[in-house]
Amino acid sequence: MNSSKDSININTKGAKENTYDAIVIGSGISGGWAAKELCEKGLKTLVLERGRMVEHLKDYPTANMHPWEFQHRGTLPQKITEENPVISRCYAYSEATEHFFVKDKEHPYEQTKPFDWIKGYQVGGKSLMWARWTQRWSDLDFEANGKEGIGVDWPIRYKDIAPWYSYVEKFAGISGNKDGLPQIPDGEFLPPMEMNCLEKHVKEVLAKKYDDRHLVISRTANLTARHHGRGPCQYRSLCNRGCPFGGYFSSNSATLPAAEKTGNYTIRPFSVVHSIIYDEKTQKALGVRVIDTNTKESRAYFAKIIFVNASTMNSTLLLLNSTSSRFPNGFGNDSGELGHNLMDHNYNGGVRGEFEGFMDKYYSGRRPTGTYMPRFRNFGKDKQTSFKRGYAYACGGSRNAGTDLSKTIIGNDLKDNLTALGPWKFSLNGMGECLPYHENKVTLSKNKTDDWDMPLLNIDAEFKENELSMVEDMINSGIDMLEQANFKNIEVIPKNRNFGLNIHEMGTARMGKDPKTSVLNSHNQVWGAKNVFVTDGACMTSSACQNPSLTYMALTARAVDYAVNELKKRNL
Amino acid sequence: MKRNVFLKRVSLLGSGTFLIPAGLLSSCTYTAKIRTGLTTNDIPLLDEIGETIIPSTGGTLGAKASNIGAYMILMVADCFKPEDQHIFVDGLNDLDQHCAVKYNRSFLDLKTTQKLELLEQIQLEAIAFGTEQEGIEKLIPHYFDLFKSLTISGYFTSEIGATQARNYLPVPGKFEACIPYQEGGRPWAT
Numbered sequence: 094m095n096s097s098k099d100s101i102n103i104n105t106k107g108a109k110e111n112t113y114d115a116i117v118i119g120s121g122i123s124g125g126w127a128a129k130e131l132c133e134k135g136l137k138t139l140v141l142e143r144g145r146m147v148e149h150l151k152d153y154p155t156a157n158m159h160p161w162e163f164q165h166r167g168t169l170p171q172k173i174t175e176e177n178p179v180i181s182r183c184y185a186y187s188e189a190t191e192h193f194f195v196k197d198k199e200h201p202y203e204q205t206k207p208f209d210w211i212k213g214y215q216v217g218g219k220s221l222m223w224a225r226w227t228q229r230w231s232d233l234d235f236e237a238n239g240k241e242g243i244g245v246d247w248p249i250r251y252k253d254i255a256p257w258y259s260y261v262e263k264f265a266g267i268s269g270n271k272d273g274l275p276q277i278p279d280g281e282f283l284p285p286m287e288m289n290c291l292e293k294h295v296k297e298v299l300a301k302k303y304d305d306r307h308l309v310i311s312r313t314a315n316l317t318a319r320h321h322g323r324g325p326c327q328y329r330s331l332c333n334r335g336c337p338f339g340g341y342f343s344s345n346s347a348t349l350p351a352a353e354k355t356g357n358y359t360i361r362p363f364s365v366v367h368s369i370i371y372d373e374k375t376q377k378a379l380g381v382r383v384i385d386t387n388t389k390e391s392r393a394y395f396a397k398i399i400f401v402n403a404s405t406m407n408s409t410l411l412l413l414n415s416t417s418s419r420f421p422n423g424f425g426n427d428s429g430e431l432g433h434n435l436m437d438h439n440y441n442g443g444v445r446g447e448f449e450g451f452m453d454k455y456y457s458g459r460r461p462t463g464t465y466m467p468r469f470r471n472f473g474k475d476k477q478t479s480f481k482r483g484y485a486y487a488c489g490g491s492r493n494a495g496t497d498l499s500k501t502i503i504g505n506d507l508k509d510n511l512t513a514l515g516p517w518k519f520s521l522n523g524m525g526e527c528l529p530y531h532e533n534k535v536t537l538s539k540n541k542t543d544d545w546d547m548p549l550l551n552i553d554a555e556f557k558e559n560e561l562s563m564v565e566d567m568i569n570s571g572i573d574m575l576e577q578a579n580f581k582n583i584e585v586i587p588k589n590r591n592f593g594l595n596i597h598e599m600g601t602a603r604m605g606k607d608p609k610t611s612v613l614n615s616h617n618q619v620w621g622a623k624n625v626f627v628t629d630g631a632c633m634t635s636s637a638c639q640n641p642s643l644t645y646m647a648l649t650a651r652a653v654d655y656a657v658n659e660l661k662k663r664n665l
Numbered sequence: 666m667k668r669n670v671f672l673k674r675v676s677l678l679g680s681g682t683f684l685i686p687a688g689l690l691s692s693c694t695y696t697a698k699i700r701t702g703l704t705t706n707d708i709p710l711l712d713e714i715g716e717t718i719i720p721s722t723g724g725t726l727g728a729k730a731s732n733i734g735a736y737m738i739l740m741v742a743d744c745f746k747p748e749d750q751h752i753f754v755d756g757l758n759d760l761d762q763h764c765a766v767k768y769n770r771s772f773l774d775l776k777t778t779q780k781l782e783l784l785e786q787i788q789l790e791a792i793a794f795g796t797e798q799e800g801i802e803k804l805i806p807h808y809f810d811l812f813k814s815l816t817i818s819g820y821f822t823s824e825i826g827a828t829q830a831r832n833y834l835p836v837p838g839k840f841e842a843c844i845p846y847q848e849g850g851r852p853w854a855t
Contacts (some may be wrong), residue, residue, distance in 0.1 A: 159824070160855060161836065166822040170743040232824035287842035328837040458837035459855070464815045494821075494831065494852035503718045503788060503813065504781050508727070511719075511817065512850050 108395055112361070113139040113656045116396040117382055120365045122216025122647040123629040124402030125344030125352075126261065130653035131400070132357040139394055140352075141383060143362040143403075147193075147221065149345040154337030163188045182594055183211045185222050185333045193222050193333070202246035203538050206552035209594040210406065216362055217345040218404065219596070220642075222333040225314040225378030226342055226487075227267050227643035228277040228465065229258050233472060235639035241481060244434060244529035245605040247634045249250035250568050250613035251278070256653075257647035259349035263647065264351075266320035268462075269312030277312070277467045277639065285310045290454045291517045292464050293491030298578040305469040306574065307436045308488060313462035314342035314643075323347065330459035341461070363387050368415040369424050369625060371602070375623045377665070379639070384545045397665060398624050398656050400540040406435075406535055409601040410454045410550050412612075412619075412627070413537050425602075425619035433537055433611050434529035434600040435552070436530065436636040439484075439560045441588045442567025445520035448490075455492060455514065463489040467523070467637055470566065480562040484525035485638045486571070492517045492549065519580065523567030526638040527560055529600055554592050597641055617652040626652045695769050697761035703741060707757065708734035713773055714760070717780040718816040725830050728816050731823035737815045749811060756808020758801050763787065784809070827854035 098349055114136035116128045124140065146152070166584040167188045174181040177197040186194050195212035199212070200208055213219040232251040238247030262281040270285035274380060288296065288310055296308040315332070316324030316339075326340035339346045352358040370379045370393060380395035401408045409432055415424035423431045451511040470483030477483075496515040499507055533554035541549040568585055575583045605611020608620035617632050619625040628649040630641060659665045700707070717734030739752050764772050765782060772780065791807035798804050820826040827833040831854035 098781070159833075160822040160827060161824045165740065165744055166818065168740070174741075221812065286840060290843045291844075328840045379732060451844055454838070455844050455850070456842050457844050457853075458834075458840035459853075460840045460842075492852075501788070501792060503724055503784055504720055508719050508722055508830065511821070512725075512851055513849050514846060579792050 096224075101472040104399055107302050108393070111380075111393060112395040113137070114357075115398040115400065116141065116394055117400045117404035118403060119143075119218065119404060119408070120216045120344055120349065120360065120382065121213070121402065121404060121629070121630065122220040122223065122344060122642050123649045124218070124400070125220060125348030126646050127400040127402055127626075127628060127653055128153060128358060128360075129348040130650050131398070131657070132355040133186075134653070134657045135357065136398070137192060137357050138352065138359070139359065139396065140349075140360040141366055141381070142216050142218075142360060142361060142362045142388065142396070142559065143365045144216065144218075145197060146360075146362045147215045147335075147345055148219050149335075149339065149350065150337060152282075153337060154192065154333065156337045158334075167490045176232060179209050180211060182209055182591070183596070190333050191330070191499040192223060193335075195615070196633045199649045200543065202549050203541065203543075203551040207591040208552040208554060209591045210552065210598075211594065211596045212404070213410045215339070216349070216360065217343055218576075220343040221335055221345060223343075223642060224640065224646065225332065226462065226627060226640040227262075227269075227312045227314050227388060228264075228467065228485075228638050228639040229280055229312075230639055230644050231276050231278050233276050233468070234635060234639070238529070239634050242421065243481070243635075245603065245607070245610045245634060248604050248606045248611075253615070254644070254647050254651065258643065261646040261650050264321065265314055265643075266316045266323065266550060267312050267643070268310075268317040272307065274307055274309070275321055276472060277309075277465075280312065282312065284315070284322065286315075286460050288464055289456045289490050290451050291448055291492075291519055292488070294448075295450070295488075295490065295574075296464075296521060296577050299574060302577045303469075305475060305576075306466060306475055306622045307469075308466050309524060311339055311462045311465040311487070316342075317463050321347070326461060328458035328460060330461040332461050332525075338380040339551050355627060359627055360640065365547070366403065366411055367391065367545065367547060369409065369622075371415070371417040371419055371622065373417070373419060376622065378424075378622055384516045386545065389545065399626070400649075400653070400656075401625065401627040401631075404627045405598040406552070407552055407626055408631040410533055410547070413535075414547060418589055425612050425621050425625065427608055427621055428605075428610050430531075430603060430610060431603050433531050434603055435533040435535060435554045436529055436597075436633070437554075437592050438595045438597045438636060438638065439525035439527055439556055439564060440522065440595045441523070442484075442523035442571070442589055443521060443586035444568055444571035444575060444583060445518060445586055446575040446583035447455040448517040448519060448578075448580055451517055463487050468526075468564075477566070478557045480566065481528065482526040482559070482563075483638060484563055484567055486523055486567070488519065488521045488522040489516055490519045492616045519575070519578075520586065520623070521567075521571040521574065522586065523564065523571070524595075524640075525560055525563045525567065527556065527636045529603070529635055530554075530557060533600075535601055552593070552595070555594060572579050596638070597630070599630045599636050599641060600657040602627050602631040603634045604632050605634060607656040616655040617648060618656075623659075624656075626656055628652045640660075666824075695765050695771055697758065697765040700758055702754060703738050703757075705735075705738070708738065710734070710757065710772055711737045713780065715816040717777075717784050718813055719820050719826075722779075726825050728820045728826075731820050731825040732821075733816055733819050736819040736823070737812075740815055740819070741763070743812075749806065752806060752808050753811050756811065759808065760761075760787065788813070788830050821854065843851070 165375040323339035538549035698799035711734030715728030721727035833854035
């Protein structure tokens with residue numbers, strides 16, 4: 094296979110037909126942004142998507158269904174969960190959303206250690222089902238590796254990305270409150286959603302009892318006002334079915350239509366990119382080799398700029414599979430770091446409790462987000478000895494039907510119980526940073542390939558001491574806070590999620606300052622192949638503890654701006 | 666057909682061993698049914714079990730009206746693990762046995778108060794069964810737990826349960842973070 098890649102026979106007539114200014118590999122959250130930005134800057138852009146077409150509004154078959162219209166009321170049949178143990182562990186996978194998730198058997202991978210790889214192969218990728226939490230990262234995050242001598246230093250600082258956060262927020266539409274907290278800098282926000290009475294109460298109590306526990310409304314890519322012809326959110330909280338109101342940001346609702354409007358956009362679904370074609374003479378990528386998933390035909394597409402946005406591990410799989418005499422160990426892999434330093438957040442520590450009070454209060458509508466407590470560990474005056482970095486909490490107060498009494502009664506009493514409200518409850522769910530470990534890695538399978546002759550990915554990653562110590566602290570601090578706020582029946586939420594299940598896989602083609610220790614430079618440009626950019630989760634140098642998608646969006650818009658300027662200067 | 670008439674007719678057919686279908690002899694003594702699986706014949710019984718757990722009251726219909734029996738059969742068949750399917754089926758047999766021993770009638774023929782009394786008694790068994798397993802990681806459910814949880818999930822996700830017993834608002838249109846609530850007011854269905 095390698096030799097054919099080196100000596101690809103380019104039919105000039107075919108090449109002309111298959112030539113664009115730019116190619117974007119993947120149409121998820123970062124690929125959608127690359128497509129929009131490239132098209133709006135006037136480049137004829139081809140977007141290659143391995144899955145099927147999903148058109149906004151038209152292809153959301155369950156979006157308006159009532160609970161009783163689902164055959165099993167949302168529960169997936171045993172046969173499906175048995176055949177798909179990995180995807181069945183994903184919180185968002187249900188009878189209402191199963192058409193957006195890749196089944197285990199369809200795209201297998203090897204696990205040296207347990208890893209739940211959650212995939213969405215369609216136009217829009219996982220931007221259709223994402224959880225939409227969008228806190229900015231700060232210099233607490235961008236400086237951490239350098240200060241602590243862990244992994245490599247980020248080649249950028251907050252000031253480099255801040256204008257691009259603003260840029261993407263203004264288009265995407267992020268609701269949020271300006272809270273003035275340096276660890277999650279304020280952005281360009283649509284009006285915030287409101288906290289309910291228990292959340293407001295907890296916020297006040299914690300502010301009195303601690304000086305570093307700030308409960309805020311999560312910044313969220315749901316539209317609290319009409320925005321660029323989309324939304325507003327109707328507070329159904331059925332987002333991951335696709336929104337008939339365009340109430341949240343996805344590639345399908347926002348970036349891809351914007352790209353299409355320019356007239357410069359071409360999308361080709363059912364197109365798996367097999368490898369990037371490297372040209373020894375120019376030391377740049379010529380284009381990509383694509384396999385049509387229906388016909389299994391292979392053909393090449395050519396462009397001046399290539400953006401790799403296939404999702405963290407698929408981008409790296411593609412790079413690893415793109416070998417040449419210049420890059421025998423994978424595209425841009427002079428450092429040997431390609432495939433290494435895989436991270437995911439650690440969500441295994443959570444607590445909850447009941448509150449006696451506000452019995453005469455309730456809420457109306459289903460707010461599609463929660464409250465957020467940003468990192469307070471190893472920040473400011475806090476110094477931990479048992480772990481580095483820190484975690485945030487996803488928090489929420491709610492009031493559900495029924496009380497514990499319902500467990501021991503039936504008949505009229507049970508019906509009365511379950512048709513009235515029970516007590517208020519509040520939960521704190523830790524979201525911990527994971528350090529970049531060289532040995533947490535992905536490699537190409539030695540002997541297994543998929544239906545398109547691509548090697549399977551082998552994943553070998555685990556949480557280590559630092560992550561596990563942090564979980565203990567998430568639990569203890571959570572209990573402490575609930576006790577301080579007079580909660581009753583406080584309990585630990587049992588969780589044992591595998592690496593990967595938090596769907597924040599990051600790293601494996603990290604950015605850095607030095608080509609000897611990183612795969613990408615400060616503009617997400619591949620060291621050694623300057624017309625190739627990787628701007629999805631693969632590029633991440635550390636994981637922080639904030640949800641990462643907003644940062645992918647900002648890095649992508651920033652990299653496109655740089656790439657097109659370089660192209661104009663004839664540097665690419 | 667009266668039993669003595671029936672027996673006379675049978676005797677006319679000759680002597681020797683003769684197998685009489687058990688069902689034909691049960692017109693005055695109730696014999697518990699032995700199931701190895703569920704069929705649509707079990708729907709009336711499951712409807713009554715569901716209706717006893719969540720009955721029609723005052724203004725709102727109960728589990729039976731929401732077709733809880735058909736729902737239970739579908740969910741047991743499609744969404745239960747084999748071990749829980751067995752617990753469910755054996756549980757129906759056990760319920761029949763309780764009826765035979767205690768009332769000598771089928772569950773369907775019991776008075777409403779008797780149905781409630783019997784299921785409350787079985788619920789106590791289920792609670793004790795759960796308590797015995799405290800500390801064990803993988804709990805084995807009692808069949809009553811399965812009847813009850815299916816009744817609750819099926820009823821409140823049905824159109825009747827969601828729109829009559831609770832308050833279903835498919836498109837809220839806005840979020841109000843804090844509104845007054847009066848005791849007994851209906852919760853949101855979703």
